[in-house]
Amino acid sequence: xxxxxxxxxxxxxxxxxxxxxxIKPISGFNLQSYLGKWYEIARLDHSFERGLEKVTAEYSIRxxxxxxxxxxxxxxxxxxxxxxxxxxxxxxAQDKGYLKVSFFGPFYGSYIVFELDSETYQYAYVTSSNTxxxxxxxxxxxxxxxxxxxxxxxxxxxxFRSDDLIWVNHK
Numbered sequence: 001x002x003x004x005x006x007x008x009x010x011x012x013x014x015x016x017x018x019x020x021x022x023i024k025p026i027s028g029f030n031l032q033s034y035l036g037k038w039y040e041i042a043r044l045d046h047s048f049e050r051g052l053e054k055v056t057a058e059y060s061i062r063x064x065x066x067x068x069x070x071x072x073x074x075x076x077x078x079x080x081x082x083x084x085x086x087x088x089x090x091x092x093a094q095d096k097g098y099l100k101v102s103f104f105g106p107f108y109g110s111y112i113v114f115e116l117d118s119e120t121y122q123y124a125y126v127t128s129s130n131t132x133x134x135x136x137x138x139x140x141x142x143x144x145x146x147x148x149x150x151x152x153x154x155x156x157x158x159x160f161r162s163d164d165l166i167w168v169n170h171k
Contacts, residue, residue, distance in 0.1 A: 141170035
């Protein structure tokens, strides 16, 4: 029985790593260029961000060499700001957009940058271990229609459901 419990805990703790079939983390990832503030442009719905607007993510270097993650968003229903502080570490090479992130103690989930404006780091497409999770991040709170169309076409080609996207209000 003890082995079963430890096995389930181990699977739970490691089961959220990996990436969806057909999606690969980008190569040539430059952490220094990625650090700073990003605006969430679109996402698939999930409980930990449900009802939030004006969502941002800020990344900075931690003293232990990891990455500090600070997510903020405004709850329209509760009329208050919500904040979540987490940490991230590279899973493989530091020039690969594949990290593990944790907001809850020892439990990590995949953070996979699978598309990135590699010249100026103005936008990023991020997913997790399956296609239920998706974020479109930008350095600015608004994007043009061409960038939006490119995002939708890319994610649809990879099996994400664009009809389920939440386009985040930043006003």
